[in-house]
Amino acid sequence: MVKNVIRYGYVPFMLIGINGAAVYLAAHGASELWLISLIITAVACSFAAERILPYRDEWNTGLDDAGRDAAHAVVNETFILASVAVIPLLAAIAPSHHWWPSSLPFVVQVFLAVLVADFGITTIHLASHKVGWMWRLHAVHHSIRRFYGLNGLMKHPLHQTVEMIGGVLPLVIMGIPVQVASVLAVCVAVQLLLQHANVDYRVGTLRSVLALNEGHRFHHLKWAGVGDVNFGLFTLVWDHLYRTYSYDPQRGFTTDDLGMAAKPHYPTAYFRQLVEPFTARGACHFVDTDADMSSRRTESTP
Template identity: 35%
Template structure:
């Protein structure tokens, strides 16, 4: 067990995320079917993170159900459905809308995916930041911050409308630039596993790369219970934008159990949470 501890701490992210990313790219390189391979690969990555949490948790208390597991499963099913049907949505849009022909389709596939991811990630960062500044958008986004613990399912704990608001601008730009739907789908499949790591109750680290990547030891600060303390680390994948706009924060004494969530109460049932933004008491 002592041997496993450093292996999990330092090897879990590069190994699991790296393998899943390589397999998603292989789908493009080998012209394999996106369905069902991309969702299966992502599911394997999510399962690995969930199992490692049980083996080496960051917070033992976060392993316990907080009356949230069942509802988080429903949120995850909704969010993942949106993610993995995005390639179909992009395909339909490309058929009926005039798009630019400037997308560099002659570039290596990996570079195209990174380029699409760079654009999408900035759109996510900006809309995420805006969701903390605009009251209407915050009402939709607050569900994500209402979790009383952080674990692998939190990455998909989002109001469906908030998910659309966050992702639509960046994805729309990439679509209008003429990016092939499979390139967009590949990036979104890759980011699914990253989001599980970003919210994982797993004692892992990427060392100095935390300044570049939005991993758990950085992202936990964004989930601080005190709203004024949570206005940091908006990055979904890269932390570049937080450095540029001065919203990056990291301290060694990380966020612990009892320090995440919201001061405002949130219903515990799925439908009540979906309706909450529209009937919230001001």
């Protein structure tokens, strides 16, 4: 019974429960400390769900990566929350800050912020698989060898910055209120947990619309080109438009499918991962021909 509750109730609890609580608290002027507590609650619930209903049992066992992943998560989440604090200043000096639709209901403003951020972050994410210098930074995220909640914030801080600029700058220019930005920060944290969760949950046909773990596992297939799919953070709408959506209901995933085939010995220590993009060996590996792409897709088929 508990497993069934998690299988069908985990996603609604996170998307509606945690995010809904953030909307309510921010709309009623609660301290940002309550929002931080919601993120901590979401992380705790993610860890609990992963242990009760894991997609792969072995992904709950560390590969000498727990400390590194925690460091990435703390640094990057702290950066996100700190960025929210400077939004009032940025919004005040933005020349078009009066564009923000403040007359709309608060929850609609949050929904608008999510849609705008989703487009920007998805586009930057896609570019990160195509542009050499961006891939150098983004490769840190693709070096994972197990798929679980904290992976979502396992990013090079510079790539996190680039993604945030792409997703949030348009909102800042429009004059997004700090309360809306605070809820957006919670929504991003919740989404990253859901997207990488080692939880065997079910969302039915919504898996082709929402950017959740069933679809995002395809993005982490280790073969060059094969994983260039499902870039969305919140939704897969832009992937459908970019023609980068992919899903095979028969596909299963193991540890052997993850990582980067071209970089099997990518550094695993936190500080070494910060330095790796700036070394000669941190270069990008592109797929050069359609034939090579086809052969890699064949190789990745179970």
